[in-house]
Amino acid sequence: MRHLRALCAIADTGSLHQAARRLGVSQPSLTTQLRRIENTLGAELFRRERTGCRPTLLGRAVLSRARPLVDGMTALVSDAKAEAEAVRASGPRLRIGCTASRVIGGWLRRLRLRLPGTDISLRVDVSARALLRDVGAGGLDVAFVHEVEGCPLTVPEGLEQRVLLDREPQFISMARDHPAAARPVVDLADLAADRWMVDPTVDGEWDGLRRVFDEAGLAPTVLHGDYLTAASLIVLGEAVAPCQPTSGPRDDMAIRPLRDDPLAVRLLLVSRPGLDTATVYGELEAAYREAARRAAGYHQWLLRNRSPLARTP
Structure with a gap:
């Protein structure tokens, strides 16, 4: 479905640049994705022209089959979310988003112990920007993301931020x-x-x-x-x-x-307004300490740099 959505976005906008913005990805990654799709099919789906991208004959045929599938999946996801919301309405919930991280397992385990009876859901995504947009739109309560140094993220207005680590070396x-x-x-x-x-x-x-x-x-x-x-x-x-x-x-x-x-990244916890993040952040920090202690080389790095995360609380 990700490939089909990409094709529809390119056709709708007539531009790889505009399609990438709509999808929340970089233009080089979208170009690479399109090239992979075309290589799989063995033919071009779009002609790259000075004025933009135009579907080829094969591209129009693929799009005619793709659009109903994308629309149907969008409706399915929307309906499923609505039903899930209704089921969870009777109790507390915490909707977490996260880019890939070694601390996710320990963080979830700790949260389930500290927040019994809370329905905790998790969504992992390669795109920090997509997760931040979902927090801003109300689809997530909190997101733990990494910001690559030199490539700042745009945090939607009104969201609250806490920095777990200002500079994590890669x-x-x-x-x-x-x-x-x-x-x-x-x-x-x-x-x-x-x-x-x-x-x-x-x-x-x-x-x-x-x-x-x-x-x-x-x-x-x-x-x-x-x-x-x-x-x-x-x-x-x-x-x-x-x-x-x-x-x-x-x-x-x-x-x-x-x-x-x-090479370094900044680790951020971003949450919707009004959410009490004391427990969520505290357990994230504890899980990160645990992961750092297990990685001997990184624990030594934290000690050399006098990071408070190297100390046992």
Whole structure:
């Protein structure tokens, strides 16, 4: 359905740029997505012209089948949400959104213990912008998101923010037998000859990495794909990739910090107005501490940088 919605948005707006804005994604990621769809079908669906994108004959045929499916799915989701809202109306609820994070499991476990009887739901999305829009529109109560350094997020007016960590360094995952894995800290230049894997659908991910490469004067080969695929390539020595510092140890993979921490994100908890976030934030912070302690390399980084998150409360 995500692919079909993308095709309909491109056709409706006649522009990859406008379609990307409507969908809440970056234009490069939408272009990559369209290219994948066309490669799968073996033919172009849109002609790229100076005035915009025009459906080809095949594109019009695909769109004629796609629109009823997209409309039907939209109606189904809307009806299902309405019924779910009615079911949950009799008790307290907490609707959480989150970008991918190693702390989600511990956070949910803690919340369920602290808030018995509360209906807690979770939505994980690659797009922090989409989650923030949903909090602003009332579809979510709170969202835990990461903001890539140099690629600021726009938080809808009226929402409340709490910063969990102003600057979380991004570590690098590589094969266990990679030459750089022998050192506790890796220089970016040591990875210049490697292929880097990045997921362009994650808001700010590719732009942030490209900025770091430009500042270092490097131009390594970049592969676009999801991080599940990246893991399988990394263990074979076919790629390296940024990763969260809370990533746990693996026998077939090494995770190392970069010297001077050129890659970083800011961790934010954003909530709707009037929501009492004391418990939600407190349990998030505790879950993050737990995850950091389990990742020995990151815990040492927090201690070196005198972060309060390194201390046991």
